[in-house]
Amino acid sequence: MKVLVTGGTGFIGSHTIVELYAAGMDVVNVDNLSNSEAFINDRVNAITGKHSTFINADITNEDNLRNIFRNHSIDAVIHFAAFKSVNESVEKPLEYYKNNIGATITLLKIMDEFKVTQLVFSSSCTVYGQPDELPVTEDSPIKEAATPYGYTKQVCEQIIMDFAHANAGFYSVILRYFNPVGAHNSGTIGELPRGVPNNLGPYITQTAAGIREVLKIFGNDYDTPDGTCVRDFIHVCDLAKAHVAALQKLIKEKPTQSVLVYNVGTGKGNTVLEVVKAFEKATGISVNYTITGRREGDIEKIWANAAKAEKELHWKAERSLEEAMLHAWLWEKNYRNIL
Ligand code: NAD
Ligand code: WQD
Numbered sequence: 001m002k003v004l005v006t007g008g009t010g011f012i013g014s015h016t017i018v019e020l021y022a023a024g025m026d027v028v029n030v031d032n033l034s035n036s037e038a039f040i041n042d043r044v045n046a047i048t049g050k051h052s053t054f055i056n057a058d059i060t061n062e063d064n065l066r067n068i069f070r071n072h073s074i075d076a077v078i079h080f081a082a083f084k085s086v087n088e089s090v091e092k093p094l095e096y097y098k099n100n101i102g103a104t105i106t107l108l109k110i111m112d113e114f115k116v117t118q119l120v121f122s123s124s125c126t127v128y129g130q131p132d133e134l135p136v137t138e139d140s141p142i143k144e145a146a147t148p149y150g151y152t153k154q155v156c157e158q159i160i161m162d163f164a165h166a167n168a169g170f171y172s173v174i175l176r177y178f179n180p181v182g183a184h185n186s187g188t189i190g191e192l193p194r195g196v197p198n199n200l201g202p203y204i205t206q207t208a209a210g211i212r213e214v215l216k217i218f219g220n221d222y223d224t225p226d227g228t229c230v231r232d233f234i235h236v237c238d239l240a241k242a243h244v245a246a247l248q249k250l251i252k253e254k255p256t257q258s259v260l261v262y263n264v265g266t267g268k269g270n271t272v273l274e275v276v277k278a279f280e281k282a283t284g285i286s287v288n289y290t291i292t293g294r295r296e297g298d299i300e301k302i303w304a305n306a307a308k309a310e311k312e313l314h315w316k317a318e319r320s321l322e323e324a325m326l327h328a329w330l331w332e333k334n335y336r337n338i339l
Contacts, residue, residue, distance in 0.1 A: 015236045017044050119170075123175060125304065128302065170258060173247075174260070176304075181325070185237070186330075224271055230271050231302060235319035
């Protein structure tokens, strides 16, 4: 089983490649390193003891993808490659539409040319906006997208569904990730944000490492147990394993529907302050934080109902928030050479 992983040098892709090898699969990774570093591939090889094929190429280019499919016998694709910064997407909507939607269209076209019929797609809980009822199920309403980034996920889901409808024999699993945190327990791969992090996990570890002076917690006047926002934080290695489960579903069972959608979360909500406390408990390091005003566009609370993935993919999150925080810290220390 040879899996083409797009964006496999990135945060979630690199952890997924580790799990694909652990499950006995072979990997071709295509990534243009627009938001990742090539050394991550060496680290993945060191963890797995394998040598994944790495191709540095932009997948919005048809010929690049065509060459890959021509030169490798690809059985299935996991499509991570996308731009992912919510804020940046507001500043540069055309780049986001071009890259995220363009790459998905090009990929489907070339998969069709080479008769590759199995796709796992990275979607996001952002498609739900602020849900009316919690936890969210896969049938919860899709809300009007708050940002171009969120809209690219909604559009790509629709494109995949329309493509599957038009092409009998094509199957896809769409995974809606909640908030990935943590890192591989070796501390040798992890999240590598460029510049000032937007996301909570790397902001916490960078503050603990002294790179950021203070973590600003955006608002403590929400209708939540301690007033800070609630999210479903999932260890990236648990999330990575969900991709293996999704592929196995496509390979071993003939799914009853051509497109299957799953929430990938823990099923539990934690507040921002609880995440800080989990980090402090796991590492023994106190985080310098301050409460500031709300961040524009933040939703108050969301967490997953992950029962469908457990029932149909035989997958559930196993690692705790504290483990995720410890592993994220091991990665930050390793990357910064902190003893
Ligand atoms: P990431 O930026 O770390 O990884 C994405 C990788 O794709 C990067 O290595 C980047 O260089 C590559 N890439 C981007 N455009 C490309 C192109 N045109 N051609 C080739 N490579 C390209 O992001 P991540 O956190 O690993 O996210 C992976 C996927 O999961 C993305 O689709 C993202 O939208 C989605 N997602 C992420 C989160 C999150 O919080 N991290 C949550 C929900 C969904
Ligand atoms: C989490 C919580 C912040 C930073 C985003 C995307 C979503 C998905 C995951 C891709 C919020 C608070 C954060 C900080 C803080 N990505 N926070 N201080 O906003 O839930 O989701 O990433 O699909 O689409 O929107 O994640 O990590 O930015 O924030 O207080 O410095 O942490 O207010 O409540 P978010 P996040």
